[in-house]
Amino acid sequence: MKTAEYRTPEGYHDMPYIHVYNGDALTDGNNYQNISTGVADSSAAFILRQVMGRDKIAARLQLRADYAPLMGADFGVVLPLTYPVAPERFIPLGGLLGLDLWTVARANRVAGPVTIFFAQLAFQGVRRWAGPGTYPAPSSYEYTELPFVYDFTFTVNWVGTDPTPRQFVIPINDTADFELQRITLVRTFQAQVPTNVIPDSELKFQLYDNFGEKLSNAPVLDVYLNDAANGATHFYNPVFPVPSVLYHRQGVIVFEVVSLLTAPLLPSIYQICFCGVRRVPK
């Protein structure tokens, strides 16, 4: 394969995006055929580059673009945690990515009578728009790049039965634009006990770009966004966003959090790091 720097086709621009399919309402043990993944976009084409989370939803699966299978298997595939799609798969405007599932087994967390499901598949790639534009957006001044991290600590004190997302805002009080390249998340406190762990499916995040555009069709599981790793844990090897996203100086980073925690795990405190580069004016 060529390793030359990738270029978006002339006349188009790409926006980083994750389409998710939530299978929380499915029935464990059942098989399903030709269900929609959520990758059905009426305003932009979608370029599929990575699939994550087969283990969260079923024993085997099959993907279908316009009903043609992506894998030559009669009874689905035991996909690895992260499944790169190369060459990338082009889902045209108004196209559809279908899904077959065998032996559904929804990931969940139980506390007494309460079960919180997080059976989510993630389809990572880019939305491709016709027309001029670039991602990340250009800055209006000449600059040099320096690494930088916006870190933010927040507390989750509501249980996963409450579906209402909580919004958080990080101001870019700076003279430099910020280019976001990856996200890391660590839990520092849980149920009155200090911790230092990489959370495993404890939250979902809805991210926005500089213009308030959503970067996913629904909140995304933490493990599909979290690039933090230690010797034992690096669940899905995600990097998001690709391409990176520019937040203008004096702007804000906005994100929303959905809890997947049960009552005995409250409160939990997390540190999220938005890692990238400052575009320091020359």
Place this chain on the structure above:
Amino acid sequence: MNPHATPVLNGINPDFPLGFIDVAFDYVYDVILAPNAQLRDQTVPIHTDSDFVLRAVVLSTATGAFSIMFNDSQGYYFSNGFLLSANFLSGTVPYPYPIFQEVLFPAGSRIGIWINDLLGAPNTVQMLLRGAKRYRLPKAA
């Protein structure tokens, strides 16, 4: 491009020959090996709609250890001996095993497999033969 991301996430420019187009596709080899079974001349048929370019092997799942050898439809073996299934793992995690240079299987041909159980008990194995279908584009009038 994002320097932290893999080439796949950053997008890989197409490298197929003029007059063709590659579409990502996996052929899947499913087998349940009997204890200590030695299965020779297993085949994964290549569809007749297009050639197939084999670029990697991924071990999706296996109950236990096995050894395997691949060959093309001309009987050319890709190794001089059996590969242990641990070659497809990083620790206990499946890890793509790249085939470089890529191998072209003509439409209607087959990927040949010789596989041996080393578990001594029923062994359910699924392997992905990863690559791309290479379709011929219609010639301009």
